[in-house]
Amino acid sequence: MVSRILDSRLCLIVLLLAVLAPAAAGEDPAPAATLDDGVGKIHFESRTPAGYFALARRDPGPKAVVFGTLRLPKDASGRAPAMVIAHGSAGVDTREGEWADRLAALGMATFVVDSFSPRSIRSTATDQSQLSTAANAADALAALRLLATHPRIDPERIGVIGFSKGGQVALYTALEPFRRAIVEDDRHFAAHVALYPYCNDWYTTERITRAPMLLLLGGRDDYTPAEPCRGYAEWFKSAGAETTVIVYPDAYHDFDSYRAHKIERALVNGRGCQMAVDLDHFTVKLRTTDENITASAGRYARECLARGATVGGDAEARRRAPEDVAAFLRRALAR
Numbered sequence: 011m012v013s014r015i016l017d018s019r020l021c022l023i024v025l026l027l028a029v030l031a032p033a034a035a036g037e038d039p040a041p042a043a044t045l046d047d048g049v050g051k052i053h054f055e056s057r058t059p060a061g062y063f064a065l066a067r068r069d070p071g072p073k074a075v076v077f078g079t080l081r082l083p084k085d086a087s088g089r090a091p092a093m094v095i096a097h098g099s100a101g102v103d104t105r106e107g108e109w110a111d112r113l114a115a116l117g118m119a120t121f122v123v124d125s126f127s128p129r130s131i132r133s134t135a136t137d138q139s140q141l142s143t144a145a146n147a148a149d150a151l152a153a154l155r156l157l158a159t160h161p162r163i164d165p166e167r168i169g170v171i172g173f174s175k176g177g178q179v180a181l182y183t184a185l186e187p188f189r190r191a192i193v194e195d196d197r198h199f200a201a202h203v204a205l206y207p208y209c210n211d212w213y214t215t216e217r218i219t220r221a222p223m224l225l226l227l228g229g230r231d232d233y234t235p236a237e238p239c240r241g242y243a244e245w246f247k248s249a250g251a252e253t254t255v256i257v258y259p260d261a262y263h264d265f266d267s268y269r270a271h272k273i274e275r276a277l278v279n280g281r282g283c284q285m286a287v288d289l290d291h292f293t294v295k296l297r298t299t300d301e302n303i304t305a306s307a308g309r310y311a312r313e314c315l316a317r318g319a320t321v322g323g324d325a326e327a328r329r330r331a332p333e334d335v336a337a338f339l340r341r342a343l344a345r
Contacts, residue, residue, distance in 0.1 A: 041075045044159040052121075053077045056152040057192065058129070059144040062213060066187035066289040076149050078123040082162055083114050091167035091343040092119035092160075094153045094199075096146060096176030099135040101126040105173060105267060112332050113171075116339065119163050125149045134175070136276045143175055147182045151192035154183075158197055167343045169201030169221075171335070174234060174263065177207025177225075181242070184251065186217035187289040201342035203335055206231055206263050209239035211285040211311075212297065214249075222252040224338040226331055228261035233279050233319030241297075256334050258327035262320045266331050271322035283314035 041055040042048070054077065057070035064071060083090050093113050095106050102124045110120040125146045126132065134140045150170055158165035172180035180202045182188055189198055198219040205226045225243050227236035236257050247253040262271055284297045285307065294307040303310050 042156065045080075045156060045161075047161055049080050049082055051077055051079050052156075053128075054152060054156045056149045057145070059142060059148055059191075061142045062144045062182075062188075062287065062289070063292055065144045065148065065191045066215075066292070068191045070148055070191045071145075074129065074145075076123065076125060076128040076152075078121045078153055079110075080119065080121045080157075080160075081110060081114060082119045083117045086117060086119075086162070089162060089164035089167075090117060090119050091169070091200075091339075092121060092157050092163045093203075093339075094150050094157070094168065094170045095120055095122045096150050096170060096172030096179040097123070097125070098172075098174035098176050099138070100133050101131070109171065109266075112335075113339075116336055118339070118343075119157075119160075121153055121157055123149050123153050135274075136278060138278055143178050143182070144188070146175060146179045147188055148192050150179050150183050151189055154197060154199060155193050165197065167200050169203065169339065169343060170199045171203040171205070172207070173205045173266075174207065177204035177234075180204040181207055181209075181223070181225075181246075182213060184219045184221060184223065184246070185213060185215050185289060186219065187215050189219065201339060203338065205266065205331065206234050207239060208234040208280060209242040210235070210280045210283045211287060212238075212242050212245060213287045213289055214245060215289040216249075217290075218246065218249045218251060220250040220252075222338070222342045223254070224335065224342075225253070225255045226327075226334060227255065227257045228263060228265045228324070228327065229257050229259035230261060230320070231263045231265075232281065233263040233277060233321065235281050238284075254338060256330075258324060258330065261324035261327035262322055264321045265324040265327035267321075267323040268328075269322045271320055273318060273320050275318045277317060277319045277321075279316055279319045280314060281319075282316055283311065285311065 058074045059065040059071040202223040286297045
């Protein structure tokens with residue numbers, strides 16, 4: 011009898027501990043729908059679209075819980091401007107933290123979004139089919155929606171900065187078909203900064219947010235070449251966005267890093283591609299010939315790819331890039 015009583019009491023204690031104890035170690039907390047002055051690692055709900063057309067058709071795909079790391083500027087009075095930071099094909103690295111430090115020194119909040127780890131991806135540099143960049147764009151837009159609820163962040167002064175794959179995110183989030191698939195109201199990024207983005211394929215629409223844009227490019231970049239980005243920037247300008255392009259003549263891809271130049275032969279590059287993707291009519295043409303390749307776009311997208319590119323830092327570009335970004339953001343995010 012005593013044994014049964016002890017067993018029942020032990021069961022009751024275990025049950026109470028299970029109910030009252032916090033989530034087990036390693037278990038992700040529930041995603042935040044709004045922010046109440048929080049900082050640090052924050053989980054939030056996003057989507058994983060199958061591709062660009064799916065996102066533009068407002069079919070954002072299954073729900074996904076991703077996370078970002080939020081920092082607020084020290085000694086900020088009132089609501090601070092903020093920047094969403096979108097990583098490249100290698101995932102979150104030291105670069106994102108270094109840029110968060112630079113932006114914090116300008117009095118800005120930063121939110122480094124990790125699109126890979128929550129989806130069990132380490133890198134897409136050698137296999138971009140693991141995750142469409144449309145998912146990275148969805149994450150950045152979901153982050154915008156979340157940050158706008160923070161009591162210490164100015165919802166009208168939230169920008170986005172990205173590198174390589176994240177540079178595409180910085181550009182594509184200005185396209186209304188993508189934005190409207192994730193953000194239900196008129197909230198949009200107030201500034202877009204893209205460092206060495208991929209621009210060989212252009213995504214176009216009659217509707218963009220018209221927020222100001224800055225593209226920082228490497229003149230010797232053979233991974234994401236500068237010349238197609240010049241053309242894409244001109245398209246954004248013709249659509250109504252104030253667009254600034256700065257090319258560092260001697261810089262390669264990843265020019266803001268401290269790594270020595272190196273040819274990475276496994277990298278997948280699209281420098282031979284030249285698609286113009288119309289998000290309003292869901293057609294694909296070749297930019298140079300205007301040939302309609304909608305029916306064979308998937309095959310073309312695979313066949314135009316190659317491998318190998320030079321990556322590494324450049325002292326002059328590494329020095330100038332933070333200055334150019336700071337000057338742009340002071341104008342773009344002015345009260």
